[in-house]
Amino acid sequence: MKKISIIVPCLNEQEVLLMYYERMTKIMGQMKDAEFELLFVDDGSTDRTLELLRQLNNKDARCRYLSFSRNFGKEAALYAGLEHAKGDYLVIMDVDLQDPPELISVMYEELEKGGYDCVAARRVDRKGEKKVRSFFSAIFYKILNKISKVPMVEGARDFRMMKRKVADSVLRLGEYNRFSKGMFGWVGFSTKWLEYHNVERAAGRTKWSFGKLFKYSLDGIFGFSTLPLSISSYGGIFFCGLAFLNICILVIRYIIWHDPVQGWTTLMCASFFIGGVQLLCAGILEQYLARMYMEVKKRPIYLLKETWEDDIQI
Ligand code: UDP
Ligand code: MG
Numbered sequence: 001m002k003k004i005s006i007i008v009p010c011l012n013e014q015e016v017l018l019m020y021y022e023r024m025t026k027i028m029g030q031m032k033d034a035e036f037e038l039l040f041v042d043d044g045s046t047d048r049t050l051e052l053l054r055q056l057n058n059k060d061a062r063c064r065y066l067s068f069s070r071n072f073g074k075e076a077a078l079y080a081g082l083e084h085a086k087g088d089y090l091v092i093m094d095v096d097l098q099d100p101p102e103l104i105s106v107m108y109e110e111l112e113k114g115g116y117d118c119v120a121a122r123r124v125d126r127k128g129e130k131k132v133r134s135f136f137s138a139i140f141y142k143i144l145n146k147i148s149k150v151p152m153v154e155g156a157r158d159f160r161m162m163k164r165k166v167a168d169s170v171l172r173l174g175e176y177n178r179f180s181k182g183m184f185g186w187v188g189f190s191t192k193w194l195e196y197h198n199v200e201r202a203a204g205r206t207k208w209s210f211g212k213l214f215k216y217s218l219d220g221i222f223g224f225s226t227l228p229l230s231i232s233s234y235g236g237i238f239f240c241g242l243a244f245l246n247i248c249i250l251v252i253r254y255i256i257w258h259d260p261v262q263g264w265t266t267l268m269c270a271s272f273f274i275g276g277v278q279l280l281c282a283g284i285l286e287q288y289l290a291r292m293y294m295e296v297k298k299r300p301i302y303l304l305k306e307t308w309e310d311d312i313q314i
Pocket of ligand 1: 008011013072073077205206207
């Protein structure tokens with residue numbers, strides 16, 4: 001009998017946690033040909049999430065949990081989950097029921113049939129989501145797909161079921177700045193995409209502010225492409241050419257019309273513009289440098305304060 005581990009990151013999810021558990025018990029009850037482990041990762045919640053997880057673990061031994069010493073982010077929670085899950089097949093899903101639990105049995109059948117190493121879910125619409133958010137998300141995927149060699153599927157969720165070997169491969173990418181959507185593309189393996197319509201959060205609120213999403217999108221861009229770095233080199237060449245052309249024009253104007261150079265405004269505009277471009281290029285360098293700095297430090301991706309079993313190494 002195959003064992004399925006379901007990894008569920010939770011940050012302040014007291015409103016929805018038990019609802020999720022109820023739905024999952026139904027699904028687990030229906031799938032009699034598999035054994036289950038629900039591995040919750042408490043990402044430094046400050047509400048009753050951890051307390052509820054302890055209760056669930058007492059009540060149902062299939063419910064296990066890891067608890068972080070503080071909020072390390074969803075990516076860190078996924079990494080910890082993949083590290084500690086014991087199943088043959090591993091599932092990543094959100095606790096807010098936006099990832100339809102019914103898809104788990106479809107994913108399981110697909111993997112059992114053979115032919116695929118991974119089955120992932122993708123939203124075909126974003127009904128119910130804020131328009132601005134969908135707009136920026138679409139732009140982000142367009143840019144990322146243009147500048148990165150790793151394919152990123154628009155609308156892809158983190159919701160997926162994978163074989164052990166895929167999870168082990170992702171774990172081998174031990175980087176500190178993590179961007180799962182890119183990592184799953186990077187490791188390869190054959191993936192089947194299941195499409196579904198967007199579902200709104202069952203309860204509670206989204207944990208992603210616009211700022212957090214923006215930072216996350218930068219992780220995607222700078223983590224999976226070095227193209228922005230070439231902007232400074234190409235930009236440099238372009239502006240040198242432009243300056244040279246300008247000098248030629250001024251010299252010719254002076255020789256033919258004896259026209260003295262005038263235009264304080266033009267000069268100021270040009271110097272502000274070039275200053276801006278230089279700062280932008282320095283900013284791009286800074287993005288890579290800051291990430292390298294964090295990688296070089298080799299700090300752990302997460303720290304545990306408590307788990308469901310006592311002898312686990314913290
Ligand atoms: N989450 C987490 N750590 C964070 C932010 C989110 O573990 O720092 C979890 C959260 O509890 C949920 C999942 O990641 O299970 C997705 O979060 P959310 O539903 O807030 O994101 P959205 O669906 O709005 O993108
Ligand atoms: Mg959600």
